[in-house]
Amino acid sequence: MAKELLKRNEVKKEFTWNLEDLYADIPSWENAVREIQEIASRLEQMEGKVTESAESLYSTLSQLEEMGKKTDPAFNYAERLSDQDTGDTTHLAMSQKLRSIYTDISSRLSFIDPEILELKQETLEQYFTQQPKLEGYRKYIQEIQRLKPHHLPAEMERLLAMASEMSNVPEETFAVFNNADLKLPEMTDENGDSIRITHGRYLPLMESSDRRVRREAFEKMYQTYKQFENTLASLYSGQIRQLMFYAKARKYPSTLQAAVNRNNVSPEVYDNLVATVNANLDKMYRYVRLRKRLLQVDELHMYDVYTPIIPDASRKVPYEEAKKTILKALAPLGEDYIRLLEEGFSNRWIDVYENEGKRSGAYSAGAYGGHPYVLMNYDDSLDSMFTLAHEMGHSLHSHYSNTAQPYFYSRYKIFVAEVASTCNEILLMEYLLKNTTDTKERAYLLNHYLDSFKGTVYRQTMFAEFEKKTNAMAEAGESLTAQVLNDVYYELNSRYFGPDMVSDPEIAREWARIPHFYYNFYVYQYATGFSAAVAIARNILQEGAPAVARYKEFLSGGCSQPPVELLKIAGVDLETPRPIQDALDVFGQVLDELEKLV
Structure with missing residues (x-):
């Protein structure tokens, strides 16, 4: 059972x-x-x-x-x-x-x-x-x-x-369907036990060292979504149509321009991201080749993307251990930052574990005049520890802005929302790398760092390109059927992962389970935010107090200035391709080191 x-x-x-x-x-x-x-x-x-x-x-x-x-x-x-x-x-x-x-x-x-x-x-x-x-x-x-x-x-x-x-109906309906109504099937885990696939369990299953478990979870997940792909295509098409309605009503030439202008950001920032990442796909292909070699498989499949490529180095990270490690890793941000983290950990800002009916994923939600709240589905993995650091980055960003700014200027723009969260992740990674002397563990962490780039810069940019393409298609009068969406997504997936990856037919339906496609051109900001965070974290570790002071001025800025200008305070100019290219150069450097280690 x-x-x-x-x-x-x-x-x-x-x-x-x-x-x-x-x-x-x-x-x-x-x-x-x-x-x-x-x-x-x-x-x-x-x-x-x-x-x-x-x-x-x-x-x-x-x-x-x-x-x-x-x-x-x-x-x-x-x-x-x-x-x-x-x-x-x-x-x-x-x-x-x-x-x-x-x-x-x-x-x-x-x-x-x-x-x-x-x-x-x-x-x-x-x-x-x-x-x-x-x-x-x-x-x-x-x-x-x-x-x-x-x-x-x-x-x-x-x-x-x-x-x-x-x-709001498309987004709300998708959320209810995905979190409450959708019943994923049962499968057999590594121990021969029958378990039910859930959103919270899916990633750990995909990280399994047992390839049969990964393949079964992958196939059953997408077989389930296939049953509803026409309904989900209708929902996603409805989401785009309502964006088109508002863009036209407000005299914008496109849904993309309406979305970025709301945050006082130029469309060129979006286009710079997509163009720069596409110009660096060779690094992604190198990473895929390395993964294929280390897993010792004749064919690398999409269900092989998340399993650790450094065997016997992964370990469980219980929640209490994760909190202690995060506090040590973020110490460079100063005593006031650490005090706030401790308060959040001690005073129940966080909903920690998955339960029946709980919303999937993780987030931080702040409200003016009170402390933020963090939703987790913690599963004792390294990924969960990084997610906890990530969400607490959001929370402390909200705290600093809410404390420093009057209400109207307290809510930072979505464009900068992922900077503080990702900065925490990078500081955590740098701490873990600095404090390991074990070659195998170092290789494992380097691979996790590469996976963060893959998941946040490459993957989210692929998502961003999917949004841009499908919105443009709808604006040109094309019908977004399930087959059309499958074809667009499959082509992008094949291009981003390259010739050494078998893009399994099931992956064409991945778009159907991504809640962020209902957030109005949100995902590109993960990639720009990650790139900005790489620069900021490195400045903090190299310069110390002056960089921390600049960073906290940024954190305290709310929406008192345009988001691109606030980032310039922290030393990052996203109106140029340079921060994206610099981040991808770091990806290349980490890849170089891992290739030499293994």
Whole structure:
């Protein structure tokens, strides 16, 4: 009989996040939601009067800020409850209720930005003089003005806001299907025991030294998705169509330009990434050849991608050991950083282990005015330790920004979201490499470093190219059927892995299980973030305190400056291909060392 996961109420409290730090109970959350609605009702009375005077503009923006400070924890509470057990319909209903309320509020208050945009600049400057507290909102107003070409009259803004709830349906439906409804099959593990494949168990199965286990997990995973590929193609096509709707409505030439402009990033940054990685595929092909040689196989298959190529060097990393190692590895970031890490580890910021119905993967979620929360599905592997360091990087980035910035400037842009998390991973890797004297362990770690590059720079850029291609196809009027998506994905996979990899037919359906394809051109930022993090981590280890100070200035920046400018503070300019090329050169250097060691 297959070993099943623990139910949520069977998980030890110490391994769950403490949502009582947000609200004592659900009635307290309901009171907060009512307060949000009351503020929204007061703000609704400002229609036609937002810019009537300096005082009315200040009153509008200060109330909007107050509402935001209450909305952040309310969303955090509902979403965390829902994610810890996606099968709990009460918590799912709370999340859906709040999303519905927020959509309604966004619709009712959609007049605010258009009224601000109608205000003459000279009058605005007078208002700053008449009400000095307005100065705190200057950058917020400037950001509204930056997007003026893409703003619409108030009635049209109201319609777009009303449509946003249904535009989330593809993402929400995929999440419910993937996390709650999809039942993956059973298989036989290395010990001859029957186990059920889950999202959390899939990677450990793919890391198995038993090739039969890897192949069986791989084939059964994609056979399952094949059963639903037409439905999933329809969902993904629906996701792109809603992006096209908003891009056209806001007068953008493409969905890609709409997505990057939202973060104040140039499309050239995206194109630089794809072009530079494609120009360095020879390094990826070298890595694939090395993997094939070390695994001693006649053919290297896609189910051989994750298994360690250094035999007998992998080991279990229990959660308690992982926390201690991470604290030592991140010590170069200073005592204040370590104190915050210890607080997160000790005070239940983290939901540690997989349970039945729990959302797959890992993330960090921050809310202004409180501590962040981290979702893990920890499995005692080296990968899980790196993931824990990664997510705590996100969390401390949120903490620094939330502490240093007023609410409107606290939320860092998605474009820089992966920098702090990946910097932590690289510092952890450098620490582990520095503290091993065992040749086999060093080779194992070097391979893990290469796998991080493969998974974050090469793989995520392949994902980014898939998004770009499929969006462009839809914009050209092509139909995105399951077969079309399979063909596009298979061609990219074959190109990125090269001639020494057998691209098994099943891999064509990998697109069908990637939740990030519903995040609106998110994945390229993993690769740009990784590249920036390589540079920052190396500066920290080489320069010490001055580089740490620059880095913490970046961490504390929130969205007070454009993201590319904030990265320049930390010493990285992503408007050029150089950081990407420099990172890929490091990949080549690590590959050189591993080839010599083995």
